[in-house]
Amino acid sequence: MAGGKGTRVLALTNDEIPKPMLSICGKPILEHQIDVLKKHGITDITLVVGHRSSAISNYFLDGAGFGVSIEYIEEELPLGTAGALYYLRNRVHDDFFLVYGDIIYDIDMTKMLEFHRQKHSVVTLFVHPNSHPYDSDLVVLDSNDRVVRLDSKTNTRNYYFDNYVNAGIFLLSPDVLPYVSEPTSTDLERDVITRLIHSSKVFGYRSPEYVRDLGTPERIRDAESDIMTGIVTSRNLSLPQKCIFVDRDGTLNQYRDFIYHESQFQLEEGTLDAVRAINQSKYLCIVVTNQPVVARGLCTVDDVDQIHRKMKTLLGNQGAYLDDVLYCPHHPDLGYPEENRVYKIDCKCRKPKTGMLQLAAQMYNIDLSQSWIIGDTTVDIQTGIAAGMKTVLVQTGQRGMDGKYDVKPDITSRNLFEAVQTIIQLS
Known part of the structure; x- marks a missing residue:
């Protein structure tokens, strides 16, 4: 999902590039993400683009230069975090990862896939503790890692909570796609996942691996430091x-x-x-x-x-x-x-x-x-x-x-x- 404008980091993008093309340690956020996918043998990639999309397509082209195959879905109007899934109905016939384009991560995606299939999950959310749960969407799990409910960061929390945050990485079954029946603005958590929770087939994959959202200039600086010190790579559970x-x-x-x-x-x-x-x-x-x-x-x-x-x-x-x-x-x-x-x-x-x-x-x-x-x-x-x-x-x-x-x-x-x-x- 690489169509974000990044209103909170306009001072860095100058509205000349989309947020996923911000350079961190010498290459765009999106390229860091593709490197992780490729490391785990995931080479068929669809990029959902919108704002300043040419900056992405001109850089990656068909992906061959990066060792992957890239297709594009271009949103003329923003379709939220799930609206573009409508266009995957005839393209996707197996479980697939959905990744938000404004995060830096390095996780053992094979391990997450094994969890997803062991649980016979329809939706698996990567959840982890983070340093700012007070302004993050929380995921409430039962003792079997089944998602009980989602607690939006906009809600008032007058209770003690488990620090399990929705990190912006999902594993979805094709069974999810019928829930997006037309290409209109659709929120993945509110309009799709919340509707599926009652099925008892939505799970949270708990992991301490490195996933950081880059919502502010300060978090971008922190991620750059973590890449340079090796913290990002070292937290991968394959090590x-x-x-x-x-x-x-x-x-x-x-x-x-x-x-x-x-x-x-x-x-x-x-x-x-x-x-x-x-x-x-x-x-x-x-x-x-x-x-x-x-x-x-x-x-x-x-x-x-x-x-x-x-x-x-x-x-x-x-x-x-x-x-x-x-x-x-x-x-x-x-x-x-x-x-x-x-x-x-x-x-x-x-x-x-x-x-x-x-x-x-x-x-x-x-x-x-x-x-x-x-x-x-x-x-x-x-x-x-x-x-x-x-x-x-x-x-x-x-x-x-x-x-x-x-x-x-x-x-x-x-x-x-x-x-x-x-x-x-x-x-």
């Missing part, structure tokens, strides 16, 4: 990832013994700066936490999820995000008055066992030997040692005074921010 795993209670948020209600949750001082620093590095940021409050019967899984939504909202509202949150609700010991025996098991995920780390490694292709864990207890340090990782003990929360394991961390830091600074300096 081994490095991660900073962070404990929750006493490390990321203030220690309150058992936290079983959202009102008890408050971030530790320096957490926002720490998480932002990880986001700007080549490391993923994933929380791994034991939450025996569920097994003890103090609260439900839904309550823990709500606490985590508060955590993500507090971070997101200040420009920081978590790539994932994994937690263990189990506890092996019986005998508590209100315990929930469903969760009273000797599991593989409760730290110091490494189940949560192994799961994250599988999901995101993480090289644990190149990763770190930061926590406030000897349990966290033992977990990292057992997983072959480097470890940091912070002097917040329990300060390593739990005394459960006779272990020594690689580094001791005053708080999470200092720990992250040290890790990044050593990288």
Whole structure:
């Protein structure tokens, strides 16, 4: 979808070129996108063009010079984000990617396609956490990654939310095309996807890979910097990832013994700066936490999820995000008055066992030997040692005074921010 005028970046385009032709690191945004498609064997490309379309067609021609085959659909009048799909009815007979022309991305498109087909999805949205969920369209998912609803950035949000943002990359089945029955202005999310949600065949593909919309000059500058430092390419899940795993209670948020209600949750001082620093590095940021409050019967899984939504909202509202949150609700010991025996098991995920780390490694292709864990207890340090990782003990929360394991961390830091600074300096 390359017909955008880019009203917010007119100072850069001077209205002489369409936004997708803005040069970043020596070549147009659109060329960066085509390079990623070609890398994954996607060479049949249709460009939907409109404003200043000759700047695009004169540059790319039929695509042969770029190793692809390009056709054009030219909109005399803007048809929104989906109106031009009308013209694909007799051209497309298989699943196809739809990409907005104003983003920089580098993702494992093969992995996304595998997810799409495994779910028998009609529409798959690439969703990810970002640093500005407050002015982004959010995607609400269920536990099976099925899309429950879309929350427009224009809505008033008086609730805590999961930071899953619609990134502007979609995988669509040809079954979508009948929903665009004529070439009129049509919004993909509002007029097509929302109508399909009730079918239970719309899914969100969650990934921490690099996708950045270029809606403002500042975001364009950030993307240029990320390309030059290698962050864009390194986040592709086809490559081994490095991660900073962070404990929750006493490390990321203030220690309150058992936290079983959202009102008890408050971030530790320096957490926002720490998480932002990880986001700007080549490391993923994933929380791994034991939450025996569920097994003890103090609260439900839904309550823990709500606490985590508060955590993500507090971070997101200040420009920081978590790539994932994994937690263990189990506890092996019986005998508590209100315990929930469903969760009273000797599991593989409760730290110091490494189940949560192994799961994250599988999901995101993480090289644990190149990763770190930061926590406030000897349990966290033992977990990292057992997983072959480097470890940091912070002097917040329990300060390593739990005394459960006779272990020594690689580094001791005053708080999470200092720990992250040290890790990044050593990288």
